[in-house]
Amino acid sequence: MTNQLEAAVLVAVLFGAGLYLCLSRRLLRVLFGFLMVSNAANLVLIAISGDPTGKRAAVVGADAPAGVVPVDPLPQALILTAIVIGFAVAAYLTVLVYRLYTDRGTANVTTLFNCETPGGAAAKEDAT
Amino acid sequence: MRFFETPANLAALPVIFPILIGLISLLMPRPSVWRRVIAAVASAALLAHACWIVWHSMDSGPLVLRVGGWLSPYGIVLVADTLAGIMLALSAFTALSCLLFGYAETETREEHPLRIPLLLFLLGGINLTFVTGDLFNLFVAFEVMLLSSYGLMTLESGARESRQALPYLTLNLVGSALFLAVAGFAYSLLGTLNFAEMIVRTDALAGDYRLTLLAVLMLLVFGLKAGLFPLYQWLPGSYSQMPAPMSAFYAGMLTKVGVYVLIRIFGTVLPPSLTELHTLIAWTAGLTMVIGVLGAVGQMRVQTILSYHIVSQIGFMALAIGLFTPFAITAAIFYIIHHIIVKSALFLVGGSIAKLNGTDDLSRTGGLWRAAPWLGIAFVLQAMSLAGLPPLSGFWGKFMIIQEGFTQGEWVLIALSLVASILTLMSMLKIWLGAFWKAAPEGTPIHASTRTRVMTAVIVAMAAMSLYIGFGAEKFVRIAAHAAEETLNRAGYVANVNAANETSYPSKTPGASKP
Numbered sequence: 001m002t003n004q005l006e007a008a009v010l011v012a013v014l015f016g017a018g019l020y021l022c023l024s025r026r027l028l029r030v031l032f033g034f035l036m037v038s039n040a041a042n043l044v045l046i047a048i049s050g051d052p053t054g055k056r057a058a059v060v061g062a063d064a065p066a067g068v069v070p071v072d073p074l075p076q077a078l079i080l081t082a083i084v085i086g087f088a089v090a091a092y093l094t095v096l097v098y099r100l101y102t103d104r105g106t107a108n109v110t111t112l113f114n115c116e117t118p119g120g121a122a123a124k125e126d127a128t
Numbered sequence: 129m130r131f132f133e134t135p136a137n138l139a140a141l142p143v144i145f146p147i148l149i150g151l152i153s154l155l156m157p158r159p160s161v162w163r164r165v166i167a168a169v170a171s172a173a174l175l176a177h178a179c180w181i182v183w184h185s186m187d188s189g190p191l192v193l194r195v196g197g198w199l200s201p202y203g204i205v206l207v208a209d210t211l212a213g214i215m216l217a218l219s220a221f222t223a224l225s226c227l228l229f230g231y232a233e234t235e236t237r238e239e240h241p242l243r244i245p246l247l248l249f250l251l252g253g254i255n256l257t258f259v260t261g262d263l264f265n266l267f268v269a270f271e272v273m274l275l276s277s278y279g280l281m282t283l284e285s286g287a288r289e290s291r292q293a294l295p296y297l298t299l300n301l302v303g304s305a306l307f308l309a310v311a312g313f314a315y316s317l318l319g320t321l322n323f324a325e326m327i328v329r330t331d332a333l334a335g336d337y338r339l340t341l342l343a344v345l346m347l348l349v350f351g352l353k354a355g356l357f358p359l360y361q362w363l364p365g366s367y368s369q370m371p372a373p374m375s376a377f378y379a380g381m382l383t384k385v386g387v388y389v390l391i392r393i394f395g396t397v398l399p400p401s402l403t404e405l406h407t408l409i410a411w412t413a414g415l416t417m418v419i420g421v422l423g424a425v426g427q428m429r430v431q432t433i434l435s436y437h438i439v440s441q442i443g444f445m446a447l448a449i450g451l452f453t454p455f456a457i458t459a460a461i462f463y464i465i466h467h468i469i470v471k472s473a474l475f476l477v478g479g480s481i482a483k484l485n486g487t488d489d490l491s492r493t494g495g496l497w498r499a500a501p502w503l504g505i506a507f508v509l510q511a512m513s514l515a516g517l518p519p520l521s522g523f524w525g526k527f528m529i530i531q532e533g534f535t536q537g538e539w540v541l542i543a544l545s546l547v548a549s550i551l552t553l554m555s556m557l558k559i560w561l562g563a564f565w566k567a568a569p570e571g572t573p574i575h576a577s578t579r580t581r582v583m584t585a586v587i588v589a590m591a592a593m594s595l596y597i598g599f600g601a602e603k604f605v606r607i608a609a610h611a612a613e614e615t616l617n618r619a620g621y622v623a624n625v626n627a628a629n630e631t632s633y634p635s636k637t638p639g640a641s642k643p
Contacts, residue, residue, distance in 0.1 A: 044308070100294065
């Protein structure tokens with residue numbers, strides 16, 4: 001495999017920024033953090049496929065130039081699966097954040113875990 | 129049927145069957161008695177099938193299925209060996225008990241319509257983690273399992289509890305992304321994700337620092353799923369907030385999936401020469417035991433106390449993995465068998481207490497010894513078993529682990545595990561005194577009914593099962609020893625998977641067999 005420093009740096013930055021956002025108090029930032037972390041993982045997979053410059057696709061017709069190395073197709077199959085799963089999880093997380101907001105009237109983790117009386121739509125229902 | 133012509137196809141059944149039944153129950157959108165019966169019969173059938181897998185793999189070796197007929201290092205393989213069979217049997221047993229308990233606890237028409245389908249999907253995902261022989265497929269199995277578990281966790285929670293899903297979700301999301309990256313690193317390092325092929329190639333890399341790094345990352349990912357120190361904080365809050373039968377299933381199975389994968393990865397896939405990592409596992413396990421049990425001291429709710437004890441018990445299993453001899457792995461597997469049944473039963477006891485007293489806060493419960501003596505007897509048996517008193521099942525597990533610790537001279541770890549056991553006993557006494565022995569506080573009615581009696585019957589059946597494990601320990605230790613031997617026999621694993629390449633599967637058009 002060729003030296004792919006730029007891919008490694010990109011993955012490191014995305015993972016770091018994503019984790020920082022996941023540790024944030026605000027739920028929307030957690031959501032964005034998760035999106036960044038999962039895309040960083042996807043980037044790891046695509047980087048393993050190899051440096052694409054000068055390589056041909058894994059499956060080509062008979063007229064392809066001889067002597068050119070093909071790209072490893074397996075990581076691309078893996079990444080497709082991972083993207084689909086990541087999408088489903090992101091959808092779930094979005095719904096959960098929205099639900100927490102409607103339940104408790106806040107999208108901030110500190111108020112979410114500190115106030116004992118819910119202040120959102122559910123509390124209003126209880127009151128009536 | 130064509131499906132049954134190849135016996136290896138039966139290795140896929142524990143995955144396909146629950147998902148199929150889950151889909152069928154989705155087609156019946158309203159909760160009905162029929163749906164309940166189908167789900168219970170399905171998990172009973174899975175239990176029987178898993179017992180057959182254990183018998184078959186002890187008798188004539190594991191079942192190996194090449195999915196889609198692809199040759200082994202290229203396609204996905206499913207391997208149902210003794211360890212996988214034991215775990216499949218436990219998951220089916222726990223699912224069956226929790227379903228029956230749930231049936232007794234809630235009326236049919238009050239049941240959430242998505243509870244049974246999601247539980248069955250969860251079961252399918254869990255079972256796939258047990259039978260898979262491929263690292264990326266393991267990732268997919270984890271995701272199937274986790275997505276169902278996220279759904280199930282928030283399904284019936286009110287405004288107060290739904291926030292507890294957040295730490296569970298966030299931590300598992302990061303863990304999943306890390307797992308995906310680890311799978312990528314493994315592929316770039318080894319060029320394969322097939323367990324059998326990974327075994328061959330890691331042997332060639334033994335002593336390479338990159339392999340150690342990969343193993344550390346795997347420990348991080350699976351330690352997170354198992355709830356090892358210091359990655360356990362998500363567990364107590366989230367497990368204690370669910371309805372009792374669901375939290376019992378989670379408590380029994382989900383963290384043990386992490387322990388199973390640790391055994392599989394460190395026992396089978398990675399070479400046994402990674403001794404520094406085994407020491408690391410043993411010491412984190414020691415800390416997990418004590419910190420988990422200390423967390424339980426200040427808690428007043430039954431389910432929260434029990435949740436902290438899961439963390440502590442995970443420490444015992446991980447300690448056995450860290451000691452890493454065939455005897456220690458036997459102890460770990462036996463401990464898993466004992467723990468899953470005892471832990472789910474205790475969570476169900478917690479659910480019964482909440483149903484009888486209207487709360488499971490120990491300052492407001494009481495009087496149950498008089499009102500529900502059978503529940504009390506089942507609780508005492510399971511609690512003493514959890515603490516490790518002879519001759520109950522927990523004693524044998526702890527005895528084997530401590531014996532192995534003596535053999536290896538790990539005095540500090542033995543001391544930690546004994547301290548954890550004594551503190552466990554104290555916690556169990558606290559529940560006993562708070563819920564059963566002391567009189568009910570003024571004005572607390574005890575809601576005993578036919579429903580609570582059926583719930584107690586389910587728990588008593590589970591207690592009887594764990595009594596059987598305690599008194600018939602020799603039989604279970606023999607099965608566990610066989611499973612441990614098979615798990616540590618890496619060459620044998622490769623040989624079994626490669627042997628599956630020799631078998632040809634019947635194809636629809638005769639003569640045109642698949643590669």
